[in-house]
Amino acid sequence: MKKLLTIIGARPQIIKAAALNRAIRFKFPSQLTEVLVHTGQHYDHGMSDVFFEEMDIPKPNYQLSIGSETHGKQTGRMLEEIERVINLEKPDALVVYGDTNSTLAGALAASKLHVPVIHIEAGLRSFNKSMPEEINRISADHASTLLFSPTRSGLKNLQKEGFLTVDEARKNGKADIGNPYIFHCGDLMYDNTLFYGQMAESKSDIFVAHGIDKNNYLLSTIHRPQNTDDIKTLSTILWALNQISIENQVQIVLPLHPRTAHIIDQADDAQINSLTDNPLFKIIEPVGFLEMILLENHAKLVMTDSGGVQKEAFFMKKPCIILRQETEWIEIIESGCAVLAGSNPEKIKSGYQHFIRNQNLDYPSMFGDGNAAEFICSSIIEHLN
Ligand code: UD1
Ligand code: UDP
Numbered sequence: 017m018k019k020l021l022t023i024i025g026a027r028p029q030i031i032k033a034a035a036l037n038r039a040i041r042f043k044f045p046s047q048l049t050e051v052l053v054h055t056g057q058h059y060d061h062g063m064s065d066v067f068f069e070e071m072d073i074p075k076p077n078y079q080l081s082i083g084s085e086t087h088g089k090q091t092g093r094m095l096e097e098i099e100r101v102i103n104l105e106k107p108d109a110l111v112v113y114g115d116t117n118s119t120l121a122g123a124l125a126a127s128k129l130h131v132p133v134i135h136i137e138a139g140l141r142s143f144n145k146s147m148p149e150e151i152n153r154i155s156a157d158h159a160s161t162l163l164f165s166p167t168r169s170g171l172k173n174l175q176k177e178g179f180l181t182v183d184e185a186r187k188n189g190k191a192d193i194g195n196p197y198i199f200h201c202g203d204l205m206y207d208n209t210l211f212y213g214q215m216a217e218s219k220s221d222i223f224v225a226h227g228i229d230k231n232n233y234l235l236s237t238i239h240r241p242q243n244t245d246d247i248k249t250l251s252t253i254l255w256a257l258n259q260i261s262i263e264n265q266v267q268i269v270l271p272l273h274p275r276t277a278h279i280i281d282q283a284d285d286a287q288i289n290s291l292t293d294n295p296l297f298k299i300i301e302p303v304g305f306l307e308m309i310l311l312e313n314h315a316k317l318v319m320t321d322s323g324g325v326q327k328e329a330f331f332m333k334k335p336c337i338i339l340r341q342e343t344e345w346i347e348i349i350e351s352g353c354a355v356l357a358g359s360n361p362e363k364i365k366s367g368y369q370h371f372i373r374n375q376n377l378d379y380p381s382m383f384g385d386g387n388a389a390e391f392i393c394s395s396i397i398e399h400l401n
Contacts, residue, residue: 018400020050020134021107021126023098024076025057025118028205028324030064031305032113032136034071035204035211039389047397051105055094055118056081060274062302070304071212087117087148094121102129109134109161109400114323115153127159127193132400136204136392138163139170140344148241161193162399164392166203166383169346174198191399201391202384205324209309209331210386216310226300228311232266233298234368235315237322239273242359243339247283249359250276253339256361257319258291260368267296269311271303317371319357319364326354333379335371337364353377 020040024033033052040048054076058064067073080097082090098121102110110126111134112119119135126133135156142150157163157174165171175181179198180188191197223230236257244250261268272280280288291297303311309328312318318329321339326348329336336354348354355370357363371377384391 018108022111023122025055026116029113030067032204035207035389052076053078066304091117098125115149120152123156123159132161134162135160139165139174163198164201202388206383216306219307236270236319240321251287256364261296337367
């Protein structure tokens with residue numbers, strides 16, 4: 017039996033952990049066991065507990081309750097606490113997801129204690145080092161022993177940074193931090209979308225509760241520092257969405273991330289306040305995962321700066337306007353199913369027109385077969401020493 021210590025903290029990590037935890041408990045119960053550590057990076061009910069409740073994730077074994085802080089203070093406090101838990105639990109490996117401060121703290125703490133790190137969502141690159149996530153994911157990759165990339169381009173990025181293919185690495189011996197093994201595994205979020213897709217239809221009350229016209233809305237999320245930290249940038253994006261709504265008489269549904277909500281509250285920006293004059297513009301609280309995939313599934317189009325949401329739009333065969341200058345998920349752009357618009361209102365509006373005119377898009381299968389979690393578990397069992 018191998019004991020995994022899994023670090024979660026931010027919303028998308030809790031969601032990804034649901035898929036792996038499900039596989040561990042129901043497919044590999046005699047070979048793997050998991051201890052869940054929640055750093056507390058996200059803590060509002062709608063950013064954390066809701067996912068444990070509706071996705072049947074066991075209560076974390078450790079709740080570190082670190083909360084919101086500056087990067088250094090937050091990561092530093094996590095590092096100290098995760099080190100304490102590793103020393104208590106003595107796991108065979110530590111699992112981290114994605115690219116948040118919780119990911120970085122977990123990878124650093126474990127690698128310094130010679131506990132192998134398993135990085136899920138390895139190899140993704142925006143090639144923009146001003147993003148905190150880019151620093152976190154590069155650091156986590158280079159501290160890891162088993163790296164699982166959801167995409168082929170992620171695997172190539174790792175090879176460009178000097179990682180060997182598994183076949184090459186095997187010739188050098190067993191996997192360890194000096195001889196890491198890299199795998200292409202498919203996407204845990206795709207596993208989740210397939211698993212919860214049907215169940216999500218039971219959440220259709222959300223349409224009534226918020227007066228959403230199931231057949232005529234666009235879904236948006238915004239939380240990246242590049243789009244929120246400068247109120248003028250945020251205001252410009254929201255203005256563009258509002259223009260699209262008014263000119264095309266289409267609803268905008270925006271489940272608002274707390275980062276963005278706090279910034280809007282503090283700024284008291286006249287242009288943002290005027291959105292309330294448009295009854296078609298619906299700003300709502302963050303929703304649960306089932307409600308979110310339901311909203312994605314019925315939307316005409318998605319406009320987001322979220323990594324997870326741009327991918328889920330693709331899974332749901334919805335065109336996406338990515339509110340960023342670049343993306344780690346380049347396959348979606350290459351397929352023609354998404355465009356990059358940054359915060360440029362003209363590009364956002366022309367992206368909308370483009371997809372309204374071109375409705376017959378092809379969404380090739382490139383995120384696995386819905387069994388990424390099983391592949392990851394089998395690979396851990398086979399290659400973790
Ligand atoms: C973090 C990740 C980002 C990921 C996102 C997912 C880092 C550096 N960033 O960004 O990669 O895409 O999570 O959502 O790790 N807040 C609340 N309640 C909460 C959580 C946050 O009010 O439950 C507010 C606080 O004001 C906090 C702000 O949101 O300061 C930002 O939270 P933080 O976790 O630092 O960054 P995110 O923008 O959420
Ligand atoms: N999500 C959710 N409710 C919301 C907004 C997003 O459940 O109100 C889910 C979404 O379906 C996806 C994940 O959160 O699975 C994406 O997380 P987020 O956008 O916070 O972070 P990112 O993926 O950009 O790191």
